[in-house]
Amino acid sequence: MALLAATPTAQTLAEQASSGDTRAAAQLLRLLAPGMLRTAHALLGRAHPDVDDVAQQSMIALVQALPSFRGECTPAHFANSITTRFALAARRRQATRSARTDDAVEVDGLFSEVRSAVDHVLAERRRAVIQELLGTLPEVQAETLALRVVLGLSLGEVAAATQVPLNTVRSRIRLAKEALMARIEADPALLELLEPTP
Amino acid sequence: MTAPDLHPEELLDRAASGALSVDERARLDAHLAVCPACRFELQARADFAALPDVAPQVDDLVTRALAGLPQRAPPVRRRPPVAMVAATLVLVGFSSLAALRLAPALAAMLGLSRPVSVAPSPPPAVAPVARRPARPPPEAGLPPPEAPASDDAPQRVVGVEPPLNEHAAGPQRKSPPPLSPSPTPTTQPPLPLISVPVTVDEQPTADALFRAATRARTGGNREEAERLYRELAARFPASEQAVVAHAVLGRLLLDLGRPAEGLRELEATLDGGPSALREDALAHRALALDAMNDPRAGAAWGQLLAEFPESIHARRARERLEALSPP
Numbered sequence: 001m002a003l004l005a006a007t008p009t010a011q012t013l014a015e016q017a018s019s020g021d022t023r024a025a026a027q028l029l030r031l032l033a034p035g036m037l038r039t040a041h042a043l044l045g046r047a048h049p050d051v052d053d054v055a056q057q058s059m060i061a062l063v064q065a066l067p068s069f070r071g072e073c074t075p076a077h078f079a080n081s082i083t084t085r086f087a088l089a090a091r092r093r094q095a096t097r098s099a100r101t102d103d104a105v106e107v108d109g110l111f112s113e114v115r116s117a118v119d120h121v122l123a124e125r126r127r128a129v130i131q132e133l134l135g136t137l138p139e140v141q142a143e144t145l146a147l148r149v150v151l152g153l154s155l156g157e158v159a160a161a162t163q164v165p166l167n168t169v170r171s172r173i174r175l176a177k178e179a180l181m182a183r184i185e186a187d188p189a190l191l192e193l194l195e196p197t198p
Numbered sequence: 199m200t201a202p203d204l205h206p207e208e209l210l211d212r213a214a215s216g217a218l219s220v221d222e223r224a225r226l227d228a229h230l231a232v233c234p235a236c237r238f239e240l241q242a243r244a245d246f247a248a249l250p251d252v253a254p255q256v257d258d259l260v261t262r263a264l265a266g267l268p269q270r271a272p273p274v275r276r277r278p279p280v281a282m283v284a285a286t287l288v289l290v291g292f293s294s295l296a297a298l299r300l301a302p303a304l305a306a307m308l309g310l311s312r313p314v315s316v317a318p319s320p321p322p323a324v325a326p327v328a329r330r331p332a333r334p335p336p337e338a339g340l341p342p343p344e345a346p347a348s349d350d351a352p353q354r355v356v357g358v359e360p361p362l363n364e365h366a367a368g369p370q371r372k373s374p375p376p377l378s379p380s381p382t383p384t385t386q387p388p389l390p391l392i393s394v395p396v397t398v399d400e401q402p403t404a405d406a407l408f409r410a411a412t413r414a415r416t417g418g419n420r421e422e423a424e425r426l427y428r429e430l431a432a433r434f435p436a437s438e439q440a441v442v443a444h445a446v447l448g449r450l451l452l453d454l455g456r457p458a459e460g461l462r463e464l465e466a467t468l469d470g471g472p473s474a475l476r477e478d479a480l481a482h483r484a485l486a487l488d489a490m491n492d493p494r495a496g497a498a499w500g501q502l503l504a505e506f507p508e509s510i511h512a513r514r515a516r517e518r519l520e521a522l523s524p525p
Contacts, residue, residue: 123241149239
């Protein structure tokens with residue numbers, strides 16, 4: 001995923017920033033912020049009232065956490081994993097207070113100049129199913145599934161970003177997929193959202 | 199429905215990066231044929247990857263984030279063990295030494311004339327941030343962990359600590375949050391009306407009109423978007439784009455406080471629209487009727503529940519039905 005591609009520049013900036021280089025910290029934040037905001041949008045939907053706050057809080061947390069960053073993953077993955085946790089927490093808060101969230105059918109997501117309109121509706125519905133599922137899973141499973149499906153990280157990248165063993169990542173993904181399977185079984189109409197099997 | 203317990207995650211990774219060999223492709227295809235969860239994951243990955251970038255807001259957010267960094271050092275400057283950092287760094291609002299050193303200088307570098315005040319200890323979940331002036335006060339950042347961490351992730355650097363037992367918790371079949379109760383604006387401040395240049399060819403296609411309408415709408419020019427959606431629906435009534443245009447226009451009009459007009463568009467969506475749009479259109483049709491105090495609202499919510507009992511709007515529908523039922 002191009003958005004998350006690690007660059008030597010980001011790594012270098014992270015090292016400099018973690019040692020107190022203010023200019024490097026500012027540059028790093030500007031470099032990583034688009035990906036963080038995109039992550040917040042992907043997890044919450046663009047119309048979610050907390051999306052900017054989540055991005056903003058995540059950026060603050062990133063700068064605060066830099067001294068503990070040991071380079072086990074890329075700075076972009078580190079930043080986006082922080083955003084993922086904030087976004088999932090925001091989603092839970094919203095579920096708790098039963099506030100507005102029709103982002104699952106968000107209008108903005110319906111459009112693109114690339115695919116047909118109906119394809120985009122289907123894509124939006126699939127995203128909505130994942131977003132809804134993330135709000136019901138235990139946190140660590142939700143985080144793992146989000147990093148993998150929403151941010152497109154590989155198994156190894158998820159393990160590095162969450163600092164857990166690879167087998168733990170596998171276990172969490174398996175459990176999350178069981179929940180996804182249960183969701184599909186409960187609503188077979190969701191199968192209509194899928195493209196034909198190869 | 200039967201599906202294998204083991205999912206070929208490595209193959210899914212390689213498929214996502216386009217690195218599958220012919221043999222691997224065949225193995226993955228065989229699995230996908232019997233595993234809807236993996237098919238869903240694979241397609242959802244592509245769906246999320248296709249989301250557009252959102253760069254324009256970044257500078258403002260970065261500036262506000264930097265302004266919101268803590269300004270004062272904590273009384274204890276000893277670095278805690280890594281596990282303690284993991285548990286507390288972000289969630290408990292611990293201000294790391296470097297961040298504290300960085301904050302004032304960063305703010306100055308960005309030309310912030312005065313530092314943004316932050317909450318003293320005991321800290322909230324996350325240090326308060328400089329916020330948009332029109333927004334209400336935040337809840338306290340990330341909520342505190344609901345349970346102490348005993349997960350297998352003792353070295354998490356930052357983040358929300360997991361519940362006690364992820365396996366025991368299992369998938370909770372919570373109802374999703376409800377739909378907007380009425381076609382009223384969200385808590386977001388209104389977007390500035392931006393005049394977006396909208397150009398359509400002299401002989402526009404359905405796709406060109408659709409794109410132009412989308413550009414107008416996302417650019418804040420809702421009047422132009424409405425005009426273009428209507429033109430699309432009138433010129434190309436049998437096109438896929440027209441079906442979606444009816445649905446989007448219905449929501450747009452609902453948001454603009456014109457539920458009667460929105461209702462007509464939503465009903466046009468329901469007349470022959472694809473099933474993927476039907477659930478959403480039914481929900482918004484019910485909302486429109488609610489907004490009009492139309493006695494058909496109850497039946498509309500009931501229809502939504504009857505056709506889509508697992509709908510993401512189901513909870514809202516049940517609440518409305520209960521509210522609308524006679525005492």
